[in-house]
Amino acid sequence: MNQPxxxxxxxxxxxxxxxxxxSEEIAEGEYANLAMIAHSNSxxxxxxxxxxxxxxxxxxxxxxxxxxxxxxxxxxxxxxxxERYEQAxxxxxxxxxxxxxxxxxxxxxxxx
Numbered sequence: 001m002n003q004p005x006x007x008x009x010x011x012x013x014x015x016x017x018x019x020x021x022x023s024e025e026i027a028e029g030e031y032a033n034l035a036m037i038a039h040s041n042s043x044x045x046x047x048x049x050x051x052x053x054x055x056x057x058x059x060x061x062x063x064x065x066x067x068x069x070x071x072x073x074x075x076x077x078x079x080x081x082x083e084r085y086e087q088a089x090x091x092x093x094x095x096x097x098x099x100x101x102x103x104x105x106x107x108x109x110x111x112x
Contacts, residue, residue, distance in 0.1 A: 030061040044071040 032048035039045065044066050051058040066074065086092060 032061050034058065039068070039071075043067060 030048065030050070032050050034049040034051045036047045036049060037044060046064045046066070047060045048062045048064070049058045050061050082092065
């Protein structure tokens with residue numbers, strides 16, 4: 001069996017490198033199809049929500065609290081990534097006349 005490569009302790013270290021740990025649980029991710037954003041003078045709160053058809057209650061799957069400066073950087077990074085995505089895969093078609101809140105999303109249940 002292959003052993004994982006261990007970093008060379010004598011190799012020069014990048015002083016700007018950040019060691020980021022990603023647990024298996026977090027790496028699996030959470031599906032969300034709605035985000036609600038609120039802010040105060042000192043922070044932005046982003047709730048990622050999973051809204052399922054036919055269910056009267058939606059669940060917040062993650063809440064992220066960031067500073068206004070980080071929110072601005074997130075905005076720029078998301079815009080840059082959308083631009084790259086569209087260059088690679090084509091324009092993302094945005095739905096027209098979509099309400100701010102998904103009214104009527106909980107319509108009839110499908111039948112098997």
